[in-house]
Amino acid sequence: MSRYRLQITGPANIIMLLVITLLFAGCARQRYTVPDTAPHKISKPYVVQGKRYEPLATADGFVQEGLASFYGRDFHGRKTSNGELFDMHGLTAAHKTLPFGVYVKVEHRRTGKEVLVRINDRGPFVGNRIIDLSEGAASRIGLLQEGVAAVKISALGYKSGDSYRQLSSYDTGSYTIQVGAFTVKENAYRYRDELKKNYGAADVQDSWIKNTRYYRVRLGRFESLQQAQTNRDEYEQKGFKGCFVVAVD
Numbered sequence: 001m002s003r004y005r006l007q008i009t010g011p012a013n014i015i016m017l018l019v020i021t022l023l024f025a026g027c028a029r030q031r032y033t034v035p036d037t038a039p040h041k042i043s044k045p046y047v048v049q050g051k052r053y054e055p056l057a058t059a060d061g062f063v064q065e066g067l068a069s070f071y072g073r074d075f076h077g078r079k080t081s082n083g084e085l086f087d088m089h090g091l092t093a094a095h096k097t098l099p100f101g102v103y104v105k106v107e108h109r110r111t112g113k114e115v116l117v118r119i120n121d122r123g124p125f126v127g128n129r130i131i132d133l134s135e136g137a138a139s140r141i142g143l144l145q146e147g148v149a150a151v152k153i154s155a156l157g158y159k160s161g162d163s164y165r166q167l168s169s170y171d172t173g174s175y176t177i178q179v180g181a182f183t184v185k186e187n188a189y190r191y192r193d194e195l196k197k198n199y200g201a202a203d204v205q206d207s208w209i210k211n212t213r214y215y216r217v218r219l220g221r222f223e224s225l226q227q228a229q230t231n232r233d234e235y236e237q238k239g240f241k242g243c244f245v246v247a248v249d
Contacts, residue, residue, distance in 0.1 A: 048125050059102040059155035064130055068106065068151040070143055071124075072135030077209050080121035083178075083244050085209050087134065094121035094132040095153075101247045103159055106131065108141040109150040115140035116156070158247075174248040175228035176203075179240045180217040188215030195219050218246070 045054045072088040082100040098119045107114045117137045124132040157164035182188040195202035205216045222228035228245045
């Protein structure tokens with residue numbers, strides 16, 4: 001028990017107590033996002049609430065059982081731990097240690113309903129929950145009504161066409177560098193054409209976030225994270241501030 005006692009007297013102090021209560025309530029709802037926005041950092045250990053987590057080097061054979069929860073509107077449009085913008089309607093999930101980009105099958109243990117999701121965030125860091133589904137994914141297995149449910153998750157691997165493949169390490173794969181995002185399609189493609197002339201390979205990928213369509217301009221194609229990161233550092237020095245490496249599905 002604390003050796004300090006809080007005494008509340010008078011209207012002004014009551015109002016102050018209400019403000020403090022709201023602040024603590026807000027903290028309780030806070031989602032912890034590991035500040036590693038580029039894939040080259042995701043294999044490094046991180047600490048949340050004093051606990052150390054070590055991301056796995058591979059998801060091959062990974063199976064886990066426990067409780068699942070979900071998150072949605074409060075985080076829609078915010079950055080996930082791998083640098084993407086969270087889409088509450090998408091089929092994604094947060095996990096403490098699985099590699100970013102890995103697809104997992106989530107099975108509701110009571111009903112047998114299943115959904116496939118891609119890991120793009122870290123969490124959940126509440127109780128003994130093992131995975132946090134996007135609202136879109138949670139709706140597929142009836143989790144919205146329950147809030148928390150027992151599940152079994154099985155790693156499938158990285159998506160390659162209509163199949164999934166395992167990678168021996170994070171360094172193997174296909175990567176590119178995101179250098180900008182636009183809401184005006186013409187501006188994105190004009191920028192892409194300019195990059196093609198000066199740097200070679202460049203493309204545009206579009207997606208919907210909060211009823212707004214974003215056109216993300218990506219530069220280069222690389223066969224390893226080391227190669228992609230080396231180029232990212234060079235591009236940043238050339239003026240592409242805030243650019244980051246992303247895996248190509």
